[in-house]
Amino acid sequence: MQNHLCWIDEEKLKEIKNKFPEISIEKFPNATFIYISKERLKDLLKSLKDEFGFKMFIDFTCVDYPESENRFLGVYFLINPKDKQRVGVKCWATNETLPTITDLWKGAKWAEREAYDMFGVRFEGHENLVRMFLWEGYPYYPLRKDFPREGYKTEYLPSLNERNKDYPAHNYDPNHTPLPTLEDLERTQKARIKKKAQMVLNWGPLHPGTHGTIWFIFDMEGEEIKQCDIILGQLHRGIEKLAEELTYTQFIPYTDRMDYISALCSQVAYVNTVEKLLKVEPPPKAKWIRTMMCELQRINSHLLWLGTYALDIGALTIFLYTFREREKLMDIIEGIAGIRLNSSYIRIGGVSKDLPEGALDVIRHFIKDFPEKLKEYETILTKNRVWIRRNVNIGVITEEDVYQYGLTGVVARASGVPYDIRALQPTDAYDKVDFEIPLGTVGDCYDRYLVRMEEMRQSLNIIKQCVEELEKLKDDKYLATENPYVLPTLEEVYLSIESMVKDFNLRIYGEQAPEEEIYLSGENPRGELGFYVVSKGDGKPYRIKIRSGAFYNLQIFTELIKGRTVADAVVLLGSLDPVVGETDR
Amino acid sequence: MGIKKVGLNRNIKPQSLAEKIFFLDFMKGLKTTIKHLFRKVITVDFPYEVVEPAPRFRGVHGLRNVDGTEKDDFNAWVKKLKIKPPEKGETRCIACKFCQAACPVPEIFVIKAKKLDVPKDHPHHGLKVLDQFDMDLGKCMFCGLCTLACPTVCIIHTDIYDISTYTRRGWILNKEQLSQIADDFIARRGKEKYDEKSEWPDYQKLWNDTDTARAKAWDNNPPQFGPNYVDQN
Ligand code: SF4
Ligand code: SF4
Numbered sequence: 005m006q007n008h009l010c011w012i013d014e015e016k017l018k019e020i021k022n023k024f025p026e027i028s029i030e031k032f033p034n035a036t037f038i039y040i041s042k043e044r045l046k047d048l049l050k051s052l053k054d055e056f057g058f059k060m061f062i063d064f065t066c067v068d069y070p071e072s073e074n075r076f077l078g079v080y081f082l083i084n085p086k087d088k089q090r091v092g093v094k095c096w097a098t099n100e101t102l103p104t105i106t107d108l109w110k111g112a113k114w115a116e117r118e119a120y121d122m123f124g125v126r127f128e129g130h131e132n133l134v135r136m137f138l139w140e141g142y143p144y145y146p147l148r149k150d151f152p153r154e155g156y157k158t159e160y161l162p163s164l165n166e167r168n169k170d171y172p173a174h175n176y177d178p179n180h181t182p183l184p185t186l187e188d189l190e191r192t193q194k195a196r197i198k199k200k201a202q203m204v205l206n207w208g209p210l211h212p213g214t215h216g217t218i219w220f221i222f223d224m225e226g227e228e229i230k231q232c233d234i235i236l237g238q239l240h241r242g243i244e245k246l247a248e249e250l251t252y253t254q255f256i257p258y259t260d261r262m263d264y265i266s267a268l269c270s271q272v273a274y275v276n277t278v279e280k281l282l283k284v285e286p287p288p289k290a291k292w293i294r295t296m297m298c299e300l301q302r303i304n305s306h307l308l309w310l311g312t313y314a315l316d317i318g319a320l321t322i323f324l325y326t327f328r329e330r331e332k333l334m335d336i337i338e339g340i341a342g343i344r345l346n347s348s349y350i351r352i353g354g355v356s357k358d359l360p361e362g363a364l365d366v367i368r369h370f371i372k373d374f375p376e377k378l379k380e381y382e383t384i385l386t387k388n389r390v391w392i393r394r395n396v397n398i399g400v401i402t403e404e405d406v407y408q409y410g411l412t413g414v415v416a417r418a419s420g421v422p423y424d425i426r427a428l429q430p431t432d433a434y435d436k437v438d439f440e441i442p443l444g445t446v447g448d449c450y451d452r453y454l455v456r457m458e459e460m461r462q463s464l465n466i467i468k469q470c471v472e473e474l475e476k477l478k479d480d481k482y483l484a485t486e487n488p489y490v491l492p493t494l495e496e497v498y499l500s501i502e503s504m505v506k507d508f509n510l511r512i513y514g515e516q517a518p519e520e521e522i523y524l525s526g527e528n529p530r531g532e533l534g535f536y537v538v539s540k541g542d543g544k545p546y547r548i549k550i551r552s553g554a555f556y557n558l559q560i561f562t563e564l565i566k567g568r569t570v571a572d573a574v575v576l577l578g579s580l581d582p583v584v585g586e587t588d589r
Numbered sequence: 590m591g592i593k594k595v596g597l598n599r600n601i602k603p604q605s606l607a608e609k610i611f612f613l614d615f616m617k618g619l620k621t622t623i624k625h626l627f628r629k630v631i632t633v634d635f636p637y638e639v640v641e642p643a644p645r646f647r648g649v650h651g652l653r654n655v656d657g658t659e660k661d662d663f664n665a666w667v668k669k670l671k672i673k674p675p676e677k678g679e680t681r682c683i684a685c686k687f688c689q690a691a692c693p694v695p696e697i698f699v700i701k702a703k704k705l706d707v708p709k710d711h712p713h714h715g716l717k718v719l720d721q722f723d724m725d726l727g728k729c730m731f732c733g734l735c736t737l738a739c740p741t742v743c744i745i746h747t748d749i750y751d752i753s754t755y756t757r758r759g760w761i762l763n764k765e766q767l768s769q770i771a772d773d774f775i776a777r778r779g780k781e782k783y784d785e786k787s788e789w790p791d792y793q794k795l796w797n798d799t800d801t802a803r804a805k806a807w808d809n810n811p812p813q814f815g816p817n818y819v820d821q822n
Binding site: 250254256257258321325332336342348356357360361362363365368369370373383385387388495507508511512 | 617618620621625643644645646647687690691692730732746788789791792793794806
């Protein structure tokens, strides 16, 4: 059995072909898709799930091909966790409808709602097909190719637009795209939940406990939550739409702004996908730097989680202590990358700048310092009786749930599923470092806490190995500028005329990627962050679908909270650890 | 690579009766917090005390003027774009718009050059100068792609981060303001960031290691730079 996650093998494909003779198979170097007709889609998926072991749901999305006869193409991604294989299934949405697959995988519920919201594709049999990010009554489907990037500016809002005589070029348009009115919001809320119990309680969208702008609706009977739904979209910026008009390099800063707490991990996941697509191989030094930065960011992200989580439960001191350590990590990231949060440091083919003087010394100092602090947190929390009461046996997630909902990251590992992209599909230097994957046994909030604490130790271990290695690579290249797709450094532009022409072409026309499709993911602190890129051979991607770990992990919240109190909602949400920048995109 | 299980033997109940009665789990936690009571303050007293941003910090943009530290090919660029050769103290910008092309939000920039209005026999006849260079920082995400694209190291990031204004107009900077910002920055911290050919030098540091405000945030025990890393207490 191979160790690494790869695409479905020939043997299985042959068997599937025997069972479903009408399928056709589409192979790319880094993706394999099975085409099936709409009538047989459910049968194929069912047999993939039950007979071929593809029981984990990863992602579903649509792609718009306006010139083709059926226009919308549905794409499903599944994983076989036992044989470590991925498969993609494609199906044309005839008459703009597809059968729902929520009876096979519960996790498809939101994905289908998102596809409906963005493309207007309807899902027959879906239990409540309402919009995912936009409000009810919004007339357009923004990810369709005929929808303009800036939207339809129909509202006249002059108050925001003091006309400016001095700089005529920077006038703001007095017309804006419409915003939801109060009636719209009420309609949206009503569409999500039918009141059955005593009263409906709104939690959020602006509540410190929701860790961002998430709007929860609880239908309550006394203290007990009977039903729950979540309204997302307050932070929806249409990053996938923006990507379609940017070059591959220009999209890097936008990936920062998805999961803003772990920007470097998002950049690395994205850049790795594009590098695979363009067949760029970064130099070894860049790989080690990336791995090191990713792990620093992971500790940073887990510290923020620990601090705010403890704060939610009432342990204010932990918040102060974790932010003290986080500040140091921020300092390091600021010194190396330039900005503390949205660092935009990784480039196609390497990293944007080499490590400055003193970087490794400071990181070594941090490594030495940190285990003691980690112990401090554990002394305060792990055996504290309040902590235990609030955490143990709250929100138990079973292994079956993990596959049903496509849960990834810490949430999956705390339930005992060893699903870690760093080990399954190592990119950068992850295949050269030693680390362990901590696993939980019960899958409750307490396990998720333990797993995250252990992960910080493991990250520290990885950083240690990276620092040792980077010391040896001091004078190596950090950017594979010899590759035709990699932007040259300024020094090279200055030295050679070819570099200048290359620089100009890449900036103006973008990286001319081959006509190909690819799905690749990275292990973000919040779960699997996957990028499905459809390239049509232009300098700009035809479609980028971002598979967000936080989005899928948040979905199980509505199930877990049933029958519990509002106090548990805070704990549960904290332990799932969603970031709204990534759920909404 | 191994798989490690945590929580297999997790201790859910407070351990013993003695611990339960004497609240030993709280005591241990309190011991940690009380220890912190006697530590030195680690917060910075902003705004009376500020941490100096790192040299690589990407703050508000500036437009550098000619000051004798241009790259060797600067004159070639000026000639190629038919720009009037700038004197000392005039802007380095040659209106090539590479910054705008590299930017994910090109609407930020308005860059215009104009032909000089001089008689035919004047040496500058037919040459251009930069006329307008406006940046709308309200749309900028400080990603640094523009500064890496500029062939003359004209547009740079400074260490200014407080740009809040009362109106959106306040974020629109013109070329005089941008030049002023860059001049101030170069006078203040130019040596730290650029060498005499306007490149990022190898000796560029992660941050200023003598900054006392930053040292506070590092538990008053800041890491020391350099090859002779000695263990610190
Ligand atoms: S920092 Fe980024 S967004 Fe801002 S002007 Fe430069 S390239 Fe554009
Ligand atoms: S790239 Fe530099 S020289 Fe060219 S227009 Fe921009 S600031 Fe001016």
